[in-house]
Amino acid sequence: MLQLQNIIFTVPASDSGKEPPAGQTIINDVSFTFEPGGFYAITGPNGSGKTTIAKLIMGINEPTSGRIMFNGNDITSLPINERSNAGIVYGFQHPARFKGTTFRDLLSISLGSDDEEKLVNIISRVGVCSMDFLDKPVDSKLSGGEIKKIELATVIARNPKVAIYDEPDTGIDLWTIGPMVDLLKREQKENNTTTIVVSHNKTFLEAADTLLLIKKGKIAYTGDLAGAMPMLEDLSVCTFDELCQGEDDAQCYR
Amino acid sequence: MLNAIDKKVLKEVADLEGIPKGAYNIRKNGKLEGREVSANINIETNEKGDGIVIDIKPGTVNESVHIPVILSQAGLHDVVYNTFIIGEGSDVTIVAGCGIHCGSNESEGHSGIHEFYIKAGAKITYVEKHIAIGEGSGKRILNPTTKVFMEENAQAQMELTQLGGVDEAKRANEATIGAGSVLLITERVMTEKEQSAESKNEITLAGTDSKTNIVSRSVIKGSSSQDFYVNLTAKARCYGHIECDAIIMDNGINQTIPALRALHPDAELTHEASIGKIANDQLMKLMSLGLDYDQAVNRIIQGFLR
Ligand SMILES: Nc1ncnc2c1ncn2[C@@H]1O[C@H](COP(=O)(O)OP(=O)(O)OP(=O)(O)O)[C@@H](O)[C@H]1O
Ligand SMILES: [Mg+2]
Numbered sequence: 001m002l003q004l005q006n007i008i009f010t011v012p013a014s015d016s017g018k019e020p021p022a023g024q025t026i027i028n029d030v031s032f033t034f035e036p037g038g039f040y041a042i043t044g045p046n047g048s049g050k051t052t053i054a055k056l057i058m059g060i061n062e063p064t065s066g067r068i069m070f071n072g073n074d075i076t077s078l079p080i081n082e083r084s085n086a087g088i089v090y091g092f093q094h095p096a097r098f099k100g101t102t103f104r105d106l107l108s109i110s111l112g113s114d115d116e117e118k119l120v121n122i123i124s125r126v127g128v129c130s131m132d133f134l135d136k137p138v139d140s141k142l143s144g145g146e147i148k149k150i151e152l153a154t155v156i157a158r159n160p161k162v163a164i165y166d167e168p169d170t171g172i173d174l175w176t177i178g179p180m181v182d183l184l185k186r187e188q189k190e191n192n193t194t195t196i197v198v199s200h201n202k203t204f205l206e207a208a209d210t211l212l213l214i215k216k217g218k219i220a221y222t223g224d225l226a227g228a229m230p231m232l233e234d235l236s237v238c239t240f241d242e243l244c245q246g247e248d249d250a251q252c253y254r
Numbered sequence: 255m256l257n258a259i260d261k262k263v264l265k266e267v268a269d270l271e272g273i274p275k276g277a278y279n280i281r282k283n284g285k286l287e288g289r290e291v292s293a294n295i296n297i298e299t300n301e302k303g304d305g306i307v308i309d310i311k312p313g314t315v316n317e318s319v320h321i322p323v324i325l326s327q328a329g330l331h332d333v334v335y336n337t338f339i340i341g342e343g344s345d346v347t348i349v350a351g352c353g354i355h356c357g358s359n360e361s362e363g364h365s366g367i368h369e370f371y372i373k374a375g376a377k378i379t380y381v382e383k384h385i386a387i388g389e390g391s392g393k394r395i396l397n398p399t400t401k402v403f404m405e406e407n408a409q410a411q412m413e414l415t416q417l418g419g420v421d422e423a424k425r426a427n428e429a430t431i432g433a434g435s436v437l438l439i440t441e442r443v444m445t446e447k448e449q450s451a452e453s454k455n456e457i458t459l460a461g462t463d464s465k466t467n468i469v470s471r472s473v474i475k476g477s478s479s480q481d482f483y484v485n486l487t488a489k490a491r492c493y494g495h496i497e498c499d500a501i502i503m504d505n506g507i508n509q510t511i512p513a514l515r516a517l518h519p520d521a522e523l524t525h526e527a528s529i530g531k532i533a534n535d536q537l538m539k540l541m542s543l544g545l546d547y548d549q550a551v552n553r554i555i556q557g558f559l560r
Contacts, residue, residue, distance in 0.1 A: 081547075099558050100559070
């Protein structure tokens with residue numbers, strides 16, 4: 001069980017230039033409990049705080065206040081690698097691009113073994129990465145879709161208890177989205193992985209048992225997709241809600 | 255005879271477990287230690303007696319030459335002039351390298367001046383590793399010079415590596431690239447403590463459709479310093495790229511100066527250079543896969559210098 005308790009995250013002084021000013025609140029009092037083996041989707045407008053929440057769970061961001069509990073332990077100040085060893089793994093929205101480091105390197109680190117057979121096994125389990133990715137450098141030459149597939153594989157290779165995927169479908173071709181959802185479902189069922197997917201993609205939102213809608217750093221809705229539809233449609237209509245005078249009007253800002 | 259230290263040095267610089275197969279020339283403390291020629295590869299001491307001439311017959315393929323240098327004599331500063339003639343249409347690997355074992359407080363040094371004449375259509379891979387080991391406090395100095403002359407449609411890939419132990423290094427690379435020829439240089443240097451390394455490169459794209467890619471990867475630890483200069487001159491329709499990346503750790507200092515000079519309207523020259531600490535997103539990624547900070551740094555550096 002992973003619990004966020006009254007999490008507040010404000011921009012630390014060290015991170016901020018002039019804008020946004022240090023002290024600006026990005027996550028504003030978020031509390032939620034992720035049950036073991038559940039499939040959760042987090043959605044919401046750009047800049048609402050989804051990635052920030054994921055990074056708070058992984059330990060990349062440290063909450064300004066509040067607590068994070070994992071299986072009864074307070075992990076609020078646990079370093080990233082210790083959280084990873086405890087079973088929490090995050091697949092980045094914008095995966096790091098290295099110089100020289102290959103997919104094989106990342107996969108071996110994740111697996112804790114460079115045994116060829118194990119590497120091949122994991123690649124076939126993931127399915128979406130071809131075998132000849134293995135010795136490719138994970139650098140700026142990889143396409144947007146390729147690096148996202150690699151990122152996903154490195155998360156799965158760790159057999160996490162809690163897996164967080166931040167927009168795993170960005171850049172992924174139409175033919176791979178379905179198999180990717182099936183894969184995450186299978187991992188969830190077979191290994192009881194608590195699966196959290198940040199996404200704007202309806203396929204992922206439909207796959208989830210529970211949906212969290214984030215708006216301006218707060219949880220605006222939790223529940224099933226059907227219940228969220230009115231709010232999602234509202235959000236999708238227009239983001240200029242304060243200025244809008246109707247779509248037929250000459251002053252539409254979209 | 256090769257002793258245990260010599261064997262260790264050979265292993266490090268040339269990946270050799272003993273005497274190599276094929277043609278070789280082993281130089282130890284300024285003297286010939288062993289030589290073997292093959293039907294296609296001849297090695298002779300040059301006229302002046304201050305180096306060797308390696309002559310590779312036209313059409314020689316899939317053969318290799320090892321020419322390691324071992325230095326373990328206190329106070330010795332060895333200078334050697336080696337000439338390589340790579341015959342037309344051949345395809346060979348040359349493994350050079352120098353290992354210093356320093357056991358005293360006297361300095362030891364090696365300056366290898368290597369000239370390559372690469373004939374039309376020939377292809378070479380040149381691998382050069384520099385290392386220095388030993389408990390002695392004497393300075394270990396390595397000043398390699400490489401001069402490359404490429405005729406038409408030749409290919410050369412040069413891997414120049416110095417990963418620690420060397421106190422002072424001054425490298426000079428010069429190359430003239432003929433029509434349709436391709437030169438790829440990758441230099442990897444790691445310095446630490448108070449070490450300094452300098453690399454000066456003068457590369458000329460002389461012939462039509464000549465190409466070059468010059469890659470430099472530097473890791474600067476401790477209070478060490480590295481300077482990297484490239485002057486890339488284009489005299490014909492050609493393509494050239496320079497890529498220099500330096501990672502600074504601790505209090506290292508780096509200067510990277512790539513210069514492009516086009517003396518022909520159809521020259522296409524580009525460069526990328528970056529100096530900085532290890533990227534935070536790379537560290538975060540590896541830590542999220544369970545590595546602690548130091549392990550993550552090591553893996554990133556390992557990949558970078560590969
Ligand atoms: N360390 C930081 N310093 C300053 N601003 C930050 C910091 N981290 C996040 N922000 C800001 O907080 C807001 C939320 O960012 P976040 O990346 O969590 O959004 P998101 O919901 O994931 O958006 P998207 O859908 O575009 O990925 C953004 O306005 C972002 O600029
Ligand atoms: Mg995001």
